[in-house]
Amino acid sequence: MRYGFFLGCNVPAVRPDVERAIRLTMPALGAELVDLEGSVCCPAFGAFPSADETAGLAVSAWNFSIAEELGVDLVTECGSCYSSLRLARKKLLEDGEKREAVNRLLKPAGKCFRGTVAVRHIIDVLYNDVGTETIHRALKFPLDGVNATVQYPCHTLFPSEVVGFDSPSGRPRMLRELVEALGATVQTYSRELQCCGGAGGFVKGSFAGASEFAFKKLDAMKRETEAQLIVVSCITCLEHLDRMQNEMNRKNGDTACAFPVFDYNQLLAVCMGFDPAQVTSISTIPRDGLISRITKC
Amino acid sequence: MTDLTNVNTALWREITESCGDIRKCFNCNTCVAGCPAAEGSPPLLIRNLVRKVLLGLEDGLLEDETPWLCVTCSACEEMCPMGVHPFEVCLAIRRWQSRNDETFIPAAIPEIFETGHTQALGQVREKRRAVGLDEVPPTIVKFPELLEKFREMLRNTDIVKDNEYMFKE
Numbered sequence: 001m002r003y004g005f006f007l008g009c010n011v012p013a014v015r016p017d018v019e020r021a022i023r024l025t026m027p028a029l030g031a032e033l034v035d036l037e038g039s040v041c042c043p044a045f046g047a048f049p050s051a052d053e054t055a056g057l058a059v060s061a062w063n064f065s066i067a068e069e070l071g072v073d074l075v076t077e078c079g080s081c082y083s084s085l086r087l088a089r090k091k092l093l094e095d096g097e098k099r100e101a102v103n104r105l106l107k108p109a110g111k112c113f114r115g116t117v118a119v120r121h122i123i124d125v126l127y128n129d130v131g132t133e134t135i136h137r138a139l140k141f142p143l144d145g146v147n148a149t150v151q152y153p154c155h156t157l158f159p160s161e162v163v164g165f166d167s168p169s170g171r172p173r174m175l176r177e178l179v180e181a182l183g184a185t186v187q188t189y190s191r192e193l194q195c196c197g198g199a200g201g202f203v204k205g206s207f208a209g210a211s212e213f214a215f216k217k218l219d220a221m222k223r224e225t226e227a228q229l230i231v232v233s234c235i236t237c238l239e240h241l242d243r244m245q246n247e248m249n250r251k252n253g254d255t256a257c258a259f260p261v262f263d264y265n266q267l268l269a270v271c272m273g274f275d276p277a278q279v280t281s282i283s284t285i286p287r288d289g290l291i292s293r294i295t296k297c
Numbered sequence: 298m299t300d301l302t303n304v305n306t307a308l309w310r311e312i313t314e315s316c317g318d319i320r321k322c323f324n325c326n327t328c329v330a331g332c333p334a335a336e337g338s339p340p341l342l343i344r345n346l347v348r349k350v351l352l353g354l355e356d357g358l359l360e361d362e363t364p365w366l367c368v369t370c371s372a373c374e375e376m377c378p379m380g381v382h383p384f385e386v387c388l389a390i391r392r393w394q395s396r397n398d399e400t401f402i403p404a405a406i407p408e409i410f411e412t413g414h415t416q417a418l419g420q421v422r423e424k425r426r427a428v429g430l431d432e433v434p435p436t437i438v439k440f441p442e443l444l445e446k447f448r449e450m451l452r453n454t455d456i457v458k459d460n461e462y463m464f465k466e
Binding site: 007009010012013014016017019020023035036037038039040041043044045046047048049050051052053054055058059062080083105106108109110154155157158159160163169170194195197198199200201202205206208209210212213275277278279281282 | 315333334336337338339340362365366367368369370371372374375384388391392395396401402403405406409413414415416417418421424425427428429430434435436437439440443446447449450451453454455456457
């Protein structure tokens with residue numbers, strides 16, 4: 001198992017502890033990661049795809065060409081990167097004219113899009129390539145007696161024919177089973193399948209609306225579950241659900257909403273015994289108390 | 298009543314060139330029902346945008362900022378019973394707006410031209426070192442000669458050629 005680790009922009013800059021967790025856990029589970037040297041923004045839907053489609057496809061193709069030269073599929077944690085790259089790849093494969101236009105743009109840089117490598121989300125790799133049994137066997141600190149909720153990254157669900165790997169996308173279960181493999185109990189709630197609302201232009205363009213949207217989800221989680229943490233597998237879900245709890249507490253004048261939020265690989269890293277100071281150091285809602293309980297120190 | 302005497306009847310062709318046929322849309326509202334940004338203020342009502350495009354109401358559409366609220370979750374793409382691609386329509390409207398009014402061009406585009414990224418990856422050295430990572434990630438920020446080639450590529454795209462003043466180094 002060998003993959004090109006596509007970093008994108010937010011993971012390495014905003015939450016490098018997630019990058020560290022991925023770099024430590026994946027090889028330890030037999031999934032070798034190679035760097036995609038010279039990679040750029042995926043690009044984000046709100047960038048080139050919103051102004052110049054061919055330019056956007058060329059930027060995606062730049063990234064593909066790096067993985068193609070190495071002969072590895074790309075794996076990414078970021079939902080937006082995953083979806084942007086999947087959609088771009090489909091367009092490049094299906095539309096010969098666009099592909100030629102993009103390859104004309106790439107040529108002076110000595111690059112070319114051939115369509116020989118796939119884009120994988122890290123949940124897909126963890127579940128289908130690594131497997132829950134291998135994960136379970138690698139644990140030093142299982143999450144026995146811990147209740148969790150999961151946030152499925154919307155970009156890995158829809159449109160299912162382009163991005164889907166869970167079956168069916170409308171009733172995903174892989175992230176849930178991955179969390180259960182850590183020993184935790186996953187509790188469902190009414191708004192479980194609603195997206196976090198943090199991606200795209202919603203927060204920037206309508207902060208009040210986007211906040212209320214997240215508050216409804218967090219409220220439902222509070223009322224309907226006994227969760228001690230939220231597990232996500234997307235940098236946007238991680239940042240947004242963490243930040244929105246702070247917003248909600250500020251609005252309500254209390255500290256009642258305080259679910260620690262973990263990227264799956266961060267939680268996995270803690271359970272595998274890696275140093276929490278490296279793999280879970282950055283958050284708004286404190287995670288230290290729960291981490292101490294997990295590692296019993 | 299909406300005034301249909303002064304509309305651009307070719308608008309739908311212009312916008313849908315790169316997002317597929319929207320003429321099958323019969324305004325059922327499924328795209329809106331599952332849309333997070335439909336809870337925005339003002340709300341993103343994708344079916345209304347499709348109607349504006351089909352009717353050729355370009356003046357209103359050029360002032361409409363709601364396409365930029367889209368969270369990009371693509372639930373609408375999955376749910377549309379008519380095989381219209383509402384998310385792609387949203388992006389296509391943004392592109393049409395960006396072509397007709399450069400103030401719509403996202404600031405992220407010149408940023409990516411400048412650095413290859415939407416985040417300042419070269420300026421988080423301490424944060425990265427603290428978690429045991431290389432200070433500079435192995436992306437284009439680490440390879441200035443590749444960044445120059447990347448910019449060269451982008452200089453040949455329409456968005457950069459048509460808006461050169463935004464892409465000074």
